[in-house]
Amino acid sequence: MEMKKTLLLAAIYGSMMGALSLALPLFLDAQGYSIASIGWIFGAAVLISGLLGIGLGALSDKFGRKPLIALYNLLTVAATAIIAGVGGAYAFIAGKSLGNFASAGLWNALLSRMSDISKKNERALYFGKYLGVFALSFALVQLLAGEVIERFGFTFLFIAVIVVALLGVAVTLLFNEVGRRRETHHFSLEVLKSRNGKVHALASFMNGIGTSAVYSYVLYIFLAERYLFSPAQIGLFIAATFSLWGIASYFTGKFVDRLGMRQSYLYGGLINGACWLGAAAFLGDFWLFFAFIALENFTFPLMNLAGTKLASVIPKEENVGRDISVFGYAHSLGVLVSVSLAGMIAEIDYAYVFLGRAGAFIIAGLVVWYGITLRD
Numbered sequence: 015m016e017m018k019k020t021l022l023l024a025a026i027y028g029s030m031m032g033a034l035s036l037a038l039p040l041f042l043d044a045q046g047y048s049i050a051s052i053g054w055i056f057g058a059a060v061l062i063s064g065l066l067g068i069g070l071g072a073l074s075d076k077f078g079r080k081p082l083i084a085l086y087n088l089l090t091v092a093a094t095a096i097i098a099g100v101g102g103a104y105a106f107i108a109g110k111s112l113g114n115f116a117s118a119g120l121w122n123a124l125l126s127r128m129s130d131i132s133k134k135n136e137r138a139l140y141f142g143k144y145l146g147v148f149a150l151s152f153a154l155v156q157l158l159a160g161e162v163i164e165r166f167g168f169t170f171l172f173i174a175v176i177v178v179a180l181l182g183v184a185v186t187l188l189f190n191e192v193g194r195r196r197e198t199h200h201f202s203l204e205v206l207k208s209r210n211g212k213v214h215a216l217a218s219f220m221n222g223i224g225t226s227a228v229y230s231y232v233l234y235i236f237l238a239e240r241y242l243f244s245p246a247q248i249g250l251f252i253a254a255t256f257s258l259w260g261i262a263s264y265f266t267g268k269f270v271d272r273l274g275m276r277q278s279y280l281y282g283g284l285i286n287g288a289c290w291l292g293a294a295a296f297l298g299d300f301w302l303f304f305a306f307i308a309l310e311n312f313t314f315p316l317m318n319l320a321g322t323k324l325a326s327v328i329p330k331e332e333n334v335g336r337d338i339s340v341f342g343y344a345h346s347l348g349v350l351v352s353v354s355l356a357g358m359i360a361e362i363d364y365a366y367v368f369l370g371r372a373g374a375f376i377i378a379g380l381v382v383w384y385g386i387t388l389r390d
Contacts, residue, residue: 023182024145024148027124032155033159033178043235054354079124087179094172094176098168137323139268141267145319150260153254213382215341222349223352224373266319297368324382
């Protein structure tokens with residue numbers, strides 16, 4: 015039953031993030047901001063939102079996941095209200111900072127909760143179900159969000175996100191607390207003293223660079239500028255490709271448990287890097303570009319699930335929430351670098367951004383393969 019409740023919240027979470035992922039870059043673009051300016055605004059938000067997540071992750075080990083999951087949903091309500099109701103770059107940065115903090119915290123808390131209710135030898139299987147539900151809702155809601163923006167405007171969509179976030183709070187209240195630890199609580203970064211902790215933090219940093227180089231905002235603006243897509247058409251493109259990520263995640267977890275974390279991460283990094291090299295080479299041919307993005311999404315769970323499992327098995331049991339947040343912060347530092355620079359690079363040529371994602375994923379795969387000493 016706890017698994018079903020967690021998967022329901024994953025669907026709600028994916029719906030919120032899917033709607034905001036489509037709306038926020040297009041919202042700034044509609045107000046006349048250049049893609050470089052959007053990058054700096056997103057980067058400032060990541061910087062401001064970062065460090066508190068580690069402390070709250072540690073508190074979830076002490077007091078449980080449930081209170082923080084509810085809090086993060088409420089913070090999403092506040093962040094969306096600021097963005098929708100205030101206006102201006104500074105208000106957007108404030109709202110986006112709060113939203114980033116809430117989203118990263120919710121992601122880490124839910125992964126910690128999934129660790130609490132699963133065994134290590136089948137954890138990728140359960141993470142796959144969680145990520146599958148999240149990704150499908152994330153993808154399909156973007157299709158709906160594009161239509162809503164065209165018909166009713168951005169404000170209506172932001173109000174809908176607030177309502178969904180409040181629904182997430184209500185679902186959280188139904189949780190049984192399973193994450194509270196009895197061990198002595200220590201607030202430290204002990205995990206980064208180990209070889210595996212250092213290596214995974216570096217891989218998480220590179221993964222943050224690769225993931226956010228494209229999907230934070232660049233792909234949405236690229237589709238609008240290069241192919242002249244409307245918000246609804248952008249939503250359709252994202253839904254069609256991201257749905258493959260969700261479906262593959264749901265069914266790939268058992269395979270990752272069997273193949274092993276290191277091998278899965280390596281294969282995922284190399285395959286995804288190759289897909290983005292292809293996408294960069296064929297920007298002028300929409301259907302070839304679409305095919306590479308679709309293949310990238312279908313194979314991404316190899317790397318994604320292996321990395322998620324690594325983040326859950328490297329920490330000591332009493333520090334799972336804190337240490338997942340440490341790795342999440344390393345990922346956020348990569349996001350900071352990526353979103354701050356990607357806009358300026360895109361103004362030169364979008365292909366360079368896609369090449370950057372390819373390189374980051376290939377490096378991350380090699381770092382894990384040669385650096386991690388854990389065996390499944």
